[in-house]
Structures are given as structure tokens and as C-alpha cells.
Amino acid sequence: MPFEFQGKHVTVAGLGVSGVPAAKVLHGLGARVTVVNDGADDRARAQAAELEALGITVRLGDGDTLPDGTELIVTAPGWKPTKPLFTAAGEAGVPVWGDVELAWRLRRPDSAPWLAVTGTNGKTTTVQMLASILKAAGLRTAAVGNIGVSLLDAVTGDEEYDVLAVELSSYQLHWAPSLRAHSAAVLNLAPDHLDWHGSMEAYAADKGRIYEGNRVACVYNVADKATEDLVREADVEEGCRAIGFTLGTPAPGQLGVVEGILVDRAFVEDRQKNAQELAEVSDVNPPAPHNIANALAAAALARAFGVPAAAVRDGLRAFTPDAHRIAHVADVDGVAYVDDSKATNTHATEASLAAYESIVWIAGGLAKGATFDELVAGAAKRLRGAVLIGADRALIREALARHAPEVPVVDLDRTDTGAMLQAVQEAQRLAGPGDTVLLAPACASMDMFTNYNKRGDAFAQAVRELGA
Incomplete structure (x- = not known):
């Protein structure tokens, strides 16, 4: 039975990009809404004030206490399951949904x-690519979810869509027990957000929820067995297929790459003998290995949604990646400068380092509990030098000493925003023609910058000053 909101007391946990729209929608459906929020800043x-003007009750500075009479909680995705509010809800038998649910x-x-x-x-790049492909096929679509466009707006607004390209975080999936997608993909799995989920197993299980109830296809990464394991564990509709993607030659039931061509051996007749050309590797921007996988x-x-091959090619050609995602900034004296400030963990940085043959690496920031031995050992042969910045740079310096002792390292003992200009200048000194100076920090940015965007902007500005 559908949940009836009229007259129900619903508590919205958290203001912000999901909480405010949720409170407004629920209020419009006739619910008695109380919003609780930990912070009470400006x-x-x-x-x-905006919500109270509508008649919605808001309690600032008290996000742990369950309001009396609550019959449902709708939470912001980032609130941890261990929060006292949710413990109290569990004891009272109150269901907890996220904004996706x-x-x-x-x-x-x-x-x-x-x-x-x-x-x-x-996730974001893949969803944007998907939306571009769907649009090239003439379909009414939007990239929504964790990507910044509210799913609530998409499903309750007046605009009509044929299909939605939906980015979902592990947080969102944790709080979305009823979600049943047409088709879904898990791109990769590496340790992340373990402080929130409690363990790698719990993190993977929340990611795997995206496959539950899929109707047509569960898309997994052939190179990442953990994603295929999640498909095997999922309860899907009868007839739903497991579809792999690989940077190698695809087997039947997979998509892959053959002699510089993206090919489909999954959605063609007689998959044992036939393959459909979709696009050239050069149609992918940028054609780095991890981006080809995306x-x-x-x-x-x-x-899986029935889009023709030509639309895949046209959509990929039309796609422009967001800033700070392995973005080429400039060439200066034969050296390429690339901004991948979005590489905030070791898994993303591993993919970034694999895209170039000869690298002067700018790295460091807040490690968030990460270790760097495996990352450095895998990239050692590609490194021509390293420039380290940020609060936890010593962790990377020590890994370089253990696994790449011959690589020259510049350790900048500063965490002010001006350190980026010095880092780029030092990288220029270490680099020679044909090298790539790569900002792929493997760390979060908040020790020095407001966010990874500001960090990437500082890098790009420093590069422009080199070429001035």
C-alpha cells in the first residue's frame, strides 16, 4: 500500500540540498513536518526561516532527539545510521527513508x-555520459540524484521525462530499501566512507542495493570481481541479465574494446558470433583508461534501454567532462599540466596515474585514514618526480621512500593556499619535455582549500602564471 502522508507526522533529518526540498514536498502533501538539524549557523x-514561513516546524541544534509522535523519518543521506535519532526510531518502530526513497x-x-x-x-562522469547518449537518441532525460539535480524535483515537477540517468551514493542507497531500477551499474569498489558504514562489507552491501529488483540489466566491471559478486547476490526480476564491461576484448554478454573500437557483444543478435561497433576510443573525452571504462x-x-549504436557514438562525442576531472590545463615548454583535483582518494588517483607514461606528481592533503604503499608501488615506474603538499604529505613521502626511493621528492612544509603556486613551480623544475605534471592528490582538500574545486582552480591559475 502506498504511504499516506496526509496528517502524518514526518520528521525531516537535516537541512540542505535534500532536506529543504523534502520538507516542502511533504508539507505540500499534507504531512505535519518537523525538521531537525544539528547545526544552527547563519x-x-x-x-x-524559509520553512517556518510555510508553517513547518524547525528545531536547530538538536538533531539527536526523536520528536514526539514521529511516524516517519526522511533523512539527509550523510547522516550516519549510528546517530541517536535513528537508534530511537528503531526502538519506536519508526521507518527511516532517504530522499531517494x-x-x-x-x-x-x-x-x-x-x-x-x-x-x-x-559516478558523475558516467551519469553525465549516459544522459548525453540518451539525449543523442532523442529521449527526454536528465542527470539527477547525487549529481546535484534533486530527484524529488525530477519526479514531482511538471517536466516529463522518458528515462532518468541517476547517480546514487552509498549513503543514498543505504536509506533506499524500495528502489527498483530498470538497469543499474556498479563501476568499481574500493575502501571509502568506512567511518560511516562501519566496514568494507557494509559499504559494499549498500552499493549492491542498486541491483535489487533490476528488470533488464545489472552492469558490472569485469576487472573488479567485487562488482560481479554483488550481481550474483542480488535478487532481480526474472530475465534480468548480468552485463560486463572491460577494457579488453569482450566475451559474449559484455562490452569492451577491440583495436581502438568500443564494441557491444551483449545487446546484439547471436552474441557468440556478432559484435556491434559503438564508437572509437578517440570519441571518449579524455581517452584515459578509467574514462573509457566509464x-x-x-x-x-x-x-539496455534500447538506444541505437549511433547515439552512443554521438553522445560520447558531445560529452564534455566537468572541471577538475583529469582536465588538460595547458602545455608549457613541452610539458602537459593536468588537473585531476577530484582524485580525492587512492582508488581515483590510481586510475589517474595509469593514464600517463611519465609523471611529475603533485599530491597530498587530508588522507582520511588512507594508506599509500599500494598506490605508490603500482605507479613507481611512471613517476619522474613528486611534489607533496598538505597536512598528511608525510604519509605519501614515506610510501615513496619505501617503494620509489629513486624518485626525487619535494616536500613543501606549508598548508596555505599559496603553496600551490610553489608546488607547480617545483614540478616544472622536475619535469622535462614529454612529461605530464599531474595534480592527483589522493587526499581531501579541506586542510588547505574549501573543496577540491578551489584546489583545482589554484593549480590551473598557477599553471597559467607559468605560461604568462
Whole structure:
């Protein structure tokens, strides 16, 4: 039975990009809404005033206490399951949904199906590629979810869609028990957010929820067995297929690469003998290995929805990646400067380092508990030098000493924002023609910068000053 909101007391946990829209939608459905929020800063007070003007109750600075009479909690995705609010809800038998679960429950019977994507790295790029492919096929679509466009707006707004390209984080999936996608992909799995999930097993299980109830295809990464294991464990609709993607030659039931061509051996007649050309590797921007994998995953989901091969090619050609994702900034004196500030963990940085043959690496920041031995050992042969910045740079310096002792290292003992200019200048000194100076920090940015965008902007500005 659908949940009836009229007159129900619903507590919304957390203001922000998901909480405010959720509170407004629930209020419009006739629910008695109380919003609780841990913080009480200026932004929270402004949001509270906006909601209180509508007649919504807001409690700032008290996100742990369950309001009396609560019959449902709708939570911001980042709130930890161990929070006292949720412990109290469990004891009282109160269900907890995330904004994705709310959006799923509010879909109309004729709503657009969801093509969903998760993974430790590459989610946003893959979803944007997928949306570009779907648009090239003439379909009404949008990239939504964790990507910044509210799913609630997409399912309750007036605009009509044929299909939605949906990015979902592990947080969102944890709080979305009813989600049943048309098709879904898990791009990769590596340790991340373990402080939130409690263990790698719990993190993987939440990622795997994206496959539950899939109707047409569960797309997995052939090179990452953990993603295939999640498919095997999922309870899907009868007839749903496991579709792999690989940077190698695809087996039947997979998409892959043959002599510089992206090919489909999954959604063709007589998969044992036939393959469909989809696009050239050069159609992928940029054609780094991990980005080709993203393109194959996007193509698999699009093909599962019946998109023709030509639309895959046209959509990939039309796609422009977001800033700070392995973005070429400039060439200076024969050296390429590349901004991958979005590489905030070791898994993303491993993919970034694998894209270039001869690298002067700028790295460091907040490690978030990460270790760097495996990363450095795998990239040692590609490194021509390293420049380290940020609070936890010593961890990377020690890994370099153990696994790449011949690589020259510049350790900048500073964490001010101006350190980036010096880092780029030192990298220029270490680099020679044909090398790539790569900002792929393997760390979060908040010790020096507001976010990874600001860090990437500082790198790009420093590079421009080199060439001035």
C-alpha cells in the first residue's frame, strides 16, 4: 500500500540540498513536518526561516532527539545510521527513508524508469555520459540524484521525462530499501566512507542495493570481481541479465574494446558470433583508461534501454567532462599540466596515474585514514618526480621512500593556499619535455582549500602564471 502522508507526522533529518526540498514536498502533501538539524549557523537559520514561513516546524541544534509522535523519518543521506535519532526510531518502530526513497515512492504510475549508477569513483562522469547518449537518441532525460539535480524535483515537477540517468551514493542507497531500477551499474569498489558504514562489507552491501529488483540489466566491471559478486547476490526480476564491461576484448554478454573500437557483444543478435561497433576510443573525452571504462558502463545502460549504436557514438562525442576531472590545463615548454583535483582518494588517483607514461606528481592533503604503499608501488615506474603538499604529505613521502626511493621528492612544509603556486613551480623544475605534471592528490582538500574545486582552480591559475 502506498504511504499516506496526509496528517502524518514526518520528521525531516537535516537541512540542505535534500532536506529543504523534502520538507516542502511533504508539507505540500499534507504531512505535519518537523525538521531537525544539528547545526544552527547563519545558513541553517535562513533555511529555517524559509520553512517556518510555510508553517513547518524547525528545531536547530538538536538533531539527536526523536520528536514526539514521529511516524516517519526522511533523512539527509550523510547522516550516519549510528546517530541517536535513528537508534530511537528503531526502538519506536519508526521507518527511516532517504530522499531517494521518498522520490521513488512519490513517482507516478507512468513515471520515467531509472538507469542508476554507483561506484567508488566515476559516478558523475558516467551519469553525465549516459544522459548525453540518451539525449543523442532523442529521449527526454536528465542527470539527477547525487549529481546535484534533486530527484524529488525530477519526479514531482511538471517536466516529463522518458528515462532518468541517476547517480546514487552509498549513503543514498543505504536509506533506499524500495528502489527498483530498470538497469543499474556498479563501476568499481574500493575502501571509502568506512567511518560511516562501519566496514568494507557494509559499504559494499549498500552499493549492491542498486541491483535489487533490476528488470533488464545489472552492469558490472569485469576487472573488479567485487562488482560481479554483488550481481550474483542480488535478487532481480526474472530475465534480468548480468552485463560486463572491460577494457579488453569482450566475451559474449559484455562490452569492451577491440583495436581502438568500443564494441557491444551483449545487446546484439547471436552474441557468440556478432559484435556491434559503438564508437572509437578517440570519441571518449579524455581517452584515459578509467574514462573509457566509464563510457562502456554508460553505453551498456543505454543499450539496455534500447538506444541505437549511433547515439552512443554521438553522445560520447558531445560529452564534455566537468572541471577538475583529469582536465588538460595547458602545455608549457613541452610539458602537459593536468588537473585531476577530484582524485580525492587512492582508488581515483590510481586510475589517474595509469593514464600517463611519465609523471611529475603533485599530491597530498587530508588522507582520511588512507594508506599509500599500494598506490605508490603500482605507479613507481611512471613517476619522474613528486611534489607533496598538505597536512598528511608525510604519509605519501614515506610510501615513496619505501617503494620509489629513486624518485626525487619535494616536500613543501606549508598548508596555505599559496603553496600551490610553489608546488607547480617545483614540478616544472622536475619535469622535462614529454612529461605530464599531474595534480592527483589522493587526499581531501579541506586542510588547505574549501573543496577540491578551489584546489583545482589554484593549480590551473598557477599553471597559467607559468605560461604568462
